[in-house]
Amino acid sequence: MIVPLIKEPPKPAALFKQPFRIPGLTVIAAALGFLLLGSIFFLMVGQPPVATFWAMIKGAFGDGYSLSETLVKTAPILLCGIAAALPARLGLISVGGEGQLYFGALFGTGLVLAIPGAPMYAMLPLMLAASAAGGALWALIPAFLKARMNVNETITTLLLNYVASLFVDFLVYGPWKDPNNLGWPATINFPAAAKLPALFGTRAHIGLIFGLIAAVALYVLTARTRWGTCLRLLRSNRRVAEGIGLSYGRQAILVVCLGGMLAGLAGICETSAIQGRLQSGISNGMGFSGFLVAWMAGGDFLRIIPLSLLLGGLLASGDSLQLFAGLPSSAALVLQGVLFASVLAAGSLKARKGGDRV
Template sequence: MAGHARADPDRGGRVDDRRTDMRIDSTARPWPFSAVLLTTALVFFAVAAAFFAAIGQSPLKVMTDLVLFAAGDGFSREETLLKAAPILLCALAAAIPGRLGLISVGAEGQLHLGAIFGTAMVLSMPGAPAMILLPATLMAAACGGAFWGAIPGWLRGRLAVNETITTLVMNYIGVLMVNALVFGPWRDPVNLGWPATARFPDAVDLPVLPGTRLHLGLMLGALLALACALAFSRGIRAERVRILAMNRKVGETFGLSFPRHAVVLMALGGAVAGLAGIGEAIAIQGRLQPGLSLGYGLTGFLVAWLCGHRFLPILLVSILIGGLLAAGDALQLYAKVPASSAVILQGLLFVTVLAVPGLLQRRTA
């Protein structure tokens, strides 16, 4: 196709149509999501098998044990789902602003701010009944996470500050704020050997399914995933987000406000991560103390990335990652696999998640 130079209205210069045509003609047809997911899983299992063979373990035996320790009996399945709950909430926290094209890696900090705000509510009303204290604590945690998410959303929308950098930096601030409080004014004087708050009262315990250890956090995460799937698939608000994500200038031409949507969606994502934080503090630790999160924020971000910010696949993949984490502890104890194997497997999984879609796209380009 013959090309010629023409004026570029945005830059005031000249562009070559031949370059423009090449860019358009080389646009690759995206792979179906199911194909990307299946290919990623196959590559991961191949890499994991090579890793176990390299450390002198039988790949088939370790993989079999991995499945058994993640879902072999009732206790294993409960442990898998308990590990999946904070991952699911943090993945939703990344996926909600991701629908606007925002890359938020701040769920870790938002999780910690939610735990701080929720703990502040618990400590301020130690004698309140459960029907008041628990909803107030959850609401405070959501507000804390929303506040921590809205800040980078406002900076991105109003000042064009990169939200990936701001959320990453704010993660460290959130973690250090928890440490400052539990080493300082919130430290329980009775518990001299370990920096932590006083144990939370029974009134703030999360409801559990009868006969299990499964608490409200997982059920809430599943309901939020379903609600988000519905909210972002239909309706005028979903269309507005979709338009702004595809082309901000076109959206603003129709009167849509990108800054307002950035703040709202980042705040909503932060609120969900805040619930994960207070859920871990209540259900797992029973108090606020260091080590609240085992990297759930980054894990959730990568789960959201793998699923293309699709909410229902996020629910499934979060459970699979939860099984990997739960089985890692059991592998160390019973299969004599090195303690670092679960962490290495998780790292291999995320490298695979990041690499495979790009490699597939290059093959079709």
């Protein structure tokens, strides 16, 4: 009997495998599924579907104000989306954007509280660097556990999200609480030197620019450099890649921590530019929305940009649902879940037809 020298290598996962490579059909199927299920939801709660969807679109992109609110929501989703898409380049399912966002906010705020009198040219870069370091540090735990002990990163990142938000709660209810807040758990308002600049006089902030730069930079890096080739090789055939001297563990730590840096930046942008101080519950599920965007984009960094805008619009229009239909803003969360389910269903329909399912 002939024993094969190299065992059959594990097949690359269908994870993030660009479900939208042929746009037409899959996108249409996902959109139709979303509209159908969303309409059923609206009918169940006694709202006319067409008018409600129209109100949502107007609420997301209808005028200058709503567009600016959409951009406010887009920025953290974009950053967290890249934070999920980059580990996906190695086939890792990291859902830790939420916790990394909290830790970035925590570290950035810590720096602001440590040197409250610093001038802006020193404060802003240091604050951003601290938040990136915080996000990366929090991402290092699941990355290390994955690289060294092969502990499933999805479960560890999800559990660490809870721990990170409890750490922030500890600080804003305890040592960092501003006594002048009369019981409201929050730090002092950031000094003017620690406020990130807004864009075009709206509430939209520079985090959006960071996200755009990161998306384009990573697109180029992964498509054109040796590093990108190395990631592709490690993902498609880990044994062969390791045979020629590439280290899976080192690359896993690198991509997860780089993602953590971006999610951390999202945290400090939200804290500094939107809230103006660190308080409990800053994120509201941005990390998970980012994950959804990364999935919809099939891990393609450029596609993440318009999809983040779309999801930012969906979440921003939650407020208009409240005004127009009297629906609580959690309706946007329901629609987000409906969207995810539709995308998954449409993606597998296509995979089945194309026959490239793994």
